[in-house]
Amino acid sequence: MDASMTNDLQRTARQALPLMDLTSLNDDDTDRGIESLCRRARTPAGTPAAVCVYPAFVTTAQRTLKALDLAGKVRVATVTNFPHGGDDIMAVARESREAVAAGADEVDVVFPWRTLLAGDEETGRELVACCHQACGDATLKVILETGELKDPALIRRAAELAIEGGADFLKTSTGKVTVNATLEAAEILLEAIKASGRDVGIKVAGGVRTTEDAQAYLALAERVMGANWITPGHFRFGASDLFDDLLVALGMAVAPAGGKA
Ligand SMILES: O=C[C@H](O)COP(=O)(O)O
Secondary structure (H helix, E strand, O other): OOHHHHHHHHHHHHHHHHHEEEEEOOOOOOHHHHHHHHHHOOEOOEOOOEEEEOHHHHHHHHHHHHHOOOEOOEEEEEEEOOOOOOOOHHHHHHHHHHHHHOOOOEEEEEOOHHHHHOOOOHHHHHHHHHHHHHHOOOEEEEEOOHHHHOOHHHHHHHHHHHHHHOOOEEEOOOOOOOOOOOHHHHHHHHHHHHHHOOOOEEEEEOOOOOHHHHHHHHHHHHHHHOHHHOOOOOEEEEEOOHHHHHHHHOOOOOOOOOOOO
């Protein structure tokens, strides 16, 4: 790789690192594993925007970040209605309220995409609106599962409904289906955000693994929204592996994942 490409990747890695939701959403997650995830958040190049964990580990993450003196610097995100995207509005609102009460700063809720596929627009909009109310001041990110919606017009409609319901961010994917984030889907979400005129961000999530991947999404966001729009308040990467690749691009040692026992 020539020097200009290396510099380019380093620039991308430096830009992407504070936009990261450093994620662990595995069925075999443990308190020790989440403590280790939180420790990885402290790097010589700065910190990610958030760690993203299952609701059962929100307290662990908050306690660990506090002990590391990272409370307030690294937010705690969690997931609800995840990954299935059911349509029980009250159950999802309750789950979201409980997550915030447990200390989550951000809630990533799965949109009931199957109802939209079946032609029902109201359930999705209402579910988002109830979660918006349930989350209070916490940031609400709505996972549209774009790889399951497939049709660009449906992806656009889901984005519009989530924005109408009060989403703070549109998130592409859970990372748990066959097709996760794609540039095509991300562009549809960005265009919907732009057209809405609302202060809504995007979280590109699922299958984003390399600094080169991150570079392509950042270039897209810059083209649609402008370079100044890209801040942690508007743009996140949700990824379990990307963080280490960014550190490698920055020439830093990668901490062993460890701590799952
Ligand atoms: O919300 C984030 C995704 O679950 C992460 O997906 P990933 O493991 O493919 O990076």
